[in-house]
Amino acid sequence: MHEIFGFLISLTVILVSAKLFGEIAVRFGQSAIIGELLAGVIIGPSVFALVTETPVLASISELGAIILLFEVGVSSDIREFAKAGGWATAVAFVGVILPYFFGYYTFLHFGLSSTQAIFAGAVLTATSVGITARVFMDLKKIESREAKIVLGAAVIDDVIGLTILAVVLKLVTGGTVTFGTIAQVSGMAVLFLVLAIGAGLLIAPTVFRFITKMKQENVVLVMAFAFCLLIAALSSKVGLAPIVGAFAAGLVLSSTPQKEEIRKGIQPLYVFFVPIFFVLMGTNVDVSTFNPFIPGNGQILLLAGVLFIVAVAGKAAAGFVVFKKGINKLLIGVAMVPRGEVGLIFAGIGLKNNVFGSHDYSALVVVIMLTTFVTPFALKYLITREKK
Amino acid sequence: MHEIFGFLISLTVILVSAKLFGEIAVRFGQSAIIGELLAGVIIGPSVFALVTETPVLASISELGAIILLFEVGVSSDIREFAKAGGWATAVAFVGVILPYFFGYYTFLHFGLSSTQAIFAGAVLTATSVGITARVFMDLKKIESREAKIVLGAAVIDDVIGLTILAVVLKLVTGGTVTFGTIAQVSGMAVLFLVLAIGAGLLIAPTVFRFITKMKQENVVLVMAFAFCLLIAALSSKVGLAPIVGAFAAGLVLSSTPQKEEIRKGIQPLYVFFVPIFFVLMGTNVDVSTFNPFIPGNGQILLLAGVLFIVAVAGKAAAGFVVFKKGINKLLIGVAMVPRGEVGLIFAGIGLKNNVFGSHDYSALVVVIMLTTFVTPFALKYLITREKK
Secondary structure, three states: OHHHHHHHHHHHHHHHHHHHHHHHHHHOOOOHHHHHHHHHHHHOOOOOOOOOOOHHHHHHHHHHHHHHHHHHHHHOOHHHHHHHHHHHHHHHHHHHHHHHHHHHHHHHHOOOOHHHHHHHHHHHHOOOOHHHHHHHHHOOOOOOHHHHHHHHHHHHHHHHHHHHHHHHHHHHHHOOOOHHHHHHHHHHHHHHHHHHHHHHHHHHHHHHHHHOOOOOOOHHHHHHHHHHHHHHHHHHHOOOOHHHHHHHHHHHHOOOOOHHHHHHHHHHHHHHHHHHHHHHHHHOOOHHHHOOOOOOHHHHHHHHHHHHHHHHHHHHHHHHHOOOOOOOHHHHHHHOOOOHHHHHHHHHHHHHOOOOOHHHHHHHHHHHHHHHHHHHHHHHHHHHHHHO | OHHHHHHHHHHHHHHHHHHHHHHHHHHOOOOHHHHHHHHHHHHOOOOOOOOOOOHHHHHHHHHHHHHHHHHHHHHOOHHHHHHHHHHHHHHHHHHHHHHHHHHHHHHHHOOOOHHHHHHHHHHHHOOOOHHHHHHHHHOOOOOOHHHHHHHHHHHHHHHHHHHHHHHHHHHHHHOOOOHHHHHHHHHHHHHHHHHHHHHHHHHHHHHHHHHOOOOOOOHHHHHHHHHHHHHHHHHHHOOOOHHHHHHHHHHHHOOOOOHHHHHHHHHHHHHHHHHHHHHHHHHOOOHHHHOOOOOOHHHHHHHHHHHHHHHHHHHHHHHHHOOOOOOOHHHHHHHOOOOHHHHHHHHHHHHHOOOOOHHHHHHHHHHHHHHHHHHHHHHHHHHHHHHO
16 A cells, blocks of 8 residues: 555656646746756755656656657658758758767767767757747748758658667667677668568558447557557567657558547647656756766766757757758757757666766756757747848 | 566557457447456466566556546536435445345355455445446436436445445455444545545635646646545555545546546546556456366356346345336336446455455456446346337
8 A cells, every 4th residue: 555655646746746847937938848857856866855766657757758759750741751851861960960979079078988978979969849840830930941941850860869779779788889780780770660660651551441440439549559559669679769669650650541630649648648757857867966066066067068069069050051042051950959858768768778877867968958948049039030 | 678578568468459359349239348358358367368467567557447436536426416316325325235235145155254255245336337327328318317316326326335445445454343443444434535525625626726827738637637646645545445535536626617628638548547457457357267167166156146146136126215106216226237347446456455366356357247248238128118
């Protein structure tokens, strides 16, 4: 009976604090995610210690990450790849490569191990354009050429990022880093994604034609989610992160006629599970990391500062690969700056696999939060200046 | 990585089998619950052993039971108590007392312990009118006086049943059974329900007026669910089953203006969590219990048969307390026969607290399934005969 009490109270505290701090963040014009992370920091062990992670909470949080990436996949449009065309691909690739090497060398420069540097580079590759899309929408910029390139690049970025994560994960769990292993693992990751998406695209329409004939309510939603869990399980079986499979499953279903039904149905699961994920991510942040009076912390704060600068510079520079007149290149680059949820997931996987210590993780989370924090202001400034 | 694979595959198998067997049940005019239980039996250890219960699955299943009772509570109408009036109360009380003592003496007669008999009696008190309501709706009988009495009685029955569960649970975990302890524990249970519902009714409107001003999406749903989890946690703290608190929380929210929003929003959580609960209930059934060629099983089959007869007779007889002309008393009684989800939860709690062995539990589950199985046929027969 004690166990169930602790479990239920933890869930209560997580959900209520997520909504309260999320609300405060939204009121200040920020993403709710910022509030949820802060909620986690505050209820976590380093401040009030109201909630500690248990295997059950960790599993539920894992489901949160899976649902998040599934939703990203379902909301994607495979045709965007084609439509967005060459510029989006170029922006995506440069926007992955620059932050990766910037992050890698920054970590090495601060005396951290090469494994840590490889993982930190991967964390900085992610792009989360949810916030950008929101700002574009608010400022009626969502139909612009810049927005199309950014949204196309973000989808491609997700695929590249998840492939990099697969490689990096194999390296830290597997062992030696050689060119051969990198090629082998990335080959595997791409092969899995291609096979899962290919087979899915072939089979899904037939399966869902059968499912839509079923008489129970919500059967499409449950089966779609079961499909997501299955592909996530398989991807963990071949050594990839479960979120890679969840994203692939989402991409497959994004091309079915049931896309909108699934998106709408998954929403309440999202509403319940995803804040749990962000709050638990926050609980892993150790606030003492940022106390400048603790000896040694100066170094970490400096690391976070430098990481933040390279994180912004790497993405912002990517916008300038678009050699086209009349395009606001800086706007494209800045729009790609937020790392958001995908970056957090990568950092969390690094922490779970003991690549990062509590301090490195905390620094990365703050950098991710900052990139998400500053982007709306920067975008609003660039768009208003352009309109004059 | 292996753990997460097993967890995700188990969830996949549970959800897919729940929907497939649920579909078969629905096609045969049965409740989906029957199919979900059968799915559990088949994927469970006693047949294909595809899924075994883990602490994480058990916690998710517990959330399923909590969401189920929360939904029952939210869907209730406190005013029904008053409207349904004296007849409903009389039917509810007699429909609890008769099956309780019938079940108790049947278990004693079969040489089981008095603790087991007390718990078995409690299992038989539950009423689940979801199936009945569905049949009444299909046959356009839902507005009849009989239906009103049955629905009113069912709500009262839930309250009595949960109080009995609280008492029984204290007795099996606490120790000695005296008149004093029974009075004390039932006093506690009633006090908790009254306090939780009373305080909730006082505070909820103010809290929800504040919550509806929040700008985030789905905030009412999340806060309502957090409230449910909190009351469930508190009820487990005072030694009651968490579902008692979940039901009380639902009752409180059933009188707020947000009732319909909460009901609609909780639906997808229900769709995901509740089948997991029923399937896991099914996995605990040991099919070998029903093999008549295994020595000793004749006794268990006989027990199940007798329990089924008293379970039906006890509820059917309760209809005859309505001393009113022009009322179909047998119809009322038969409508109360299905034990459904609440009976299953009671049986599951008995199994978890080692009151029941695997065989006793299996016999009870089959009895509950049978009461749910036969009722639609009997009701259709009684209503069609009446219309002639």
